[in-house]
Amino acid sequence: MLVLPAITFAQHKKGFASSYDLVVGTYTTGSSKGIYVYRFYPESGRLAFLNEIDDVANPSYLCIAPDKKFVYAVNETGKNGEVSAFSFEPKQGKLVFINKQSSGGADPCYIAIDKDKKNLFVANYSSGSLAVLPLNADGSVAAVSQLIKDEGHSIDTARQNSPHVHISMLSPDEKYLLYTDLGTDKLNIERYRPSEAQVLSPANIPSVNVNPGEGPRHIVFSNNKKHAYLLTEMGSNIHVYDYSSGKLTEKQTISILKKDFVGKTAGAAIKISPDGRFLYASNRLETNQIIVYAIDQDNGQLTLLQHASTYGKNPRDFIIDPTGKFLLVANQSSNNIVVFRINKDNGMIDLTGTTIAIGNPVCLKFTDAE
Numbered sequence: 001m002l003v004l005p006a007i008t009f010a011q012h013k014k015g016f017a018s019s020y021d022l023v024v025g026t027y028t029t030g031s032s033k034g035i036y037v038y039r040f041y042p043e044s045g046r047l048a049f050l051n052e053i054d055d056v057a058n059p060s061y062l063c064i065a066p067d068k069k070f071v072y073a074v075n076e077t078g079k080n081g082e083v084s085a086f087s088f089e090p091k092q093g094k095l096v097f098i099n100k101q102s103s104g105g106a107d108p109c110y111i112a113i114d115k116d117k118k119n120l121f122v123a124n125y126s127s128g129s130l131a132v133l134p135l136n137a138d139g140s141v142a143a144v145s146q147l148i149k150d151e152g153h154s155i156d157t158a159r160q161n162s163p164h165v166h167i168s169m170l171s172p173d174e175k176y177l178l179y180t181d182l183g184t185d186k187l188n189i190e191r192y193r194p195s196e197a198q199v200l201s202p203a204n205i206p207s208v209n210v211n212p213g214e215g216p217r218h219i220v221f222s223n224n225k226k227h228a229y230l231l232t233e234m235g236s237n238i239h240v241y242d243y244s245s246g247k248l249t250e251k252q253t254i255s256i257l258k259k260d261f262v263g264k265t266a267g268a269a270i271k272i273s274p275d276g277r278f279l280y281a282s283n284r285l286e287t288n289q290i291i292v293y294a295i296d297q298d299n300g301q302l303t304l305l306q307h308a309s310t311y312g313k314n315p316r317d318f319i320i321d322p323t324g325k326f327l328l329v330a331n332q333s334s335n336n337i338v339v340f341r342i343n344k345d346n347g348m349i350d351l352t353g354t355t356i357a358i359g360n361p362v363c364l365k366f367t368d369a370e
């Protein structure tokens with residue numbers, strides 16, 4: 001593993017932290033052994049290794065508690081998936097195992113937490129279920145309290161013969177939870193009432209469909225909370241919706257592919273810049289790109305700006321640092337994290353020259369270092 005030297009600098013003048021922890025989830029089928037923590041310096045885009053916790057099986061997606069005291073990871077280990085809880089000390093980047101519970105399904109691939117630290121929401125991909133796991137006061141995870149499993153399929157007999165839940169994300173006001181189902185080509189909406197015994201119940205309009213065979217994957221909300229963006233894995237499209245109180249109204253569909261592209265493709269992650277002006281998506285397999293769009297601030301629609309190489313293979317995830325200066329890409333199959341600089345005027349990205357070697361990185365999360 002390449003470890004870059006740490007640097008120091010004065011506190012950022014605009015209220016940002018002087019440094020951040022980058023917490024990295026991985027697949028442990030190669031050289032990685034678990035979860036890694038790096039110190040990130042937003043004045044330069046440099047990274048320095050801080051800590052790791054080993055013997056954590058396939059922590060392929062993470063979430064950090066709002067108070068920064070805990071990290072939660074799915075264990076994407078096949079039929080008997082699990083969720084692990086860790087205490088977290090940001091200053092040293094230290095993780096300590098607390099406990100783990102069954103995820104209630106197979107191959108959990110996404111995890112989210114509510115702002116009040118009452119519940120975790122887990123997407124079990126292979127078994128096609130959405131699980132709710134309550135949190136205890138000490139940060140430990142309790143057993144599954146609610147499990148939602150849909151039925152159905154879509155047109156791709158190889159990948160869509162049954163439901164495959166891919167993301168579980170709360171709306172900005174946390175009154176709704178949205179989850180994608182790659183197997184049935186649906187984006188589902190549940191009402192979230194944390195005081196109820198069964199915290200999730202179908203919204204008035206419980207789902208929206210995409211075109212058959214597109215395979216919904218990840219979603220993101222606009223900074224003004226008026227729009228939602230859905231990236232499809234198999235169709236490699238972004239669907240733009242107006243959003244209001246759990247209701248989605250589609251306004252635009254735009255491809256993440258170049259017009260002349262022919263080959264294998266798989267949309268992965270989708271993010272919005274901290275200033276809300278630009279949207280970014282990653283594409284894998286034979287593309288290996290970050291695609292950049294401008295966001296119309298009036299109607300939320302997208303205009304293509306750039307297709308940029310990720311300088312690696314299979315960009316499973318990426319993240320924009322809290323200052324909006326840098327974009328970091330986790331290239332799963334080339335075992336590296338590559339740092340790009342963002343032009344804050346036009347949103348486009350360029351290499352910084354900073355790359356770290358790490359086995360099968362698949363999830364990136366930032367939090368304040370202190």
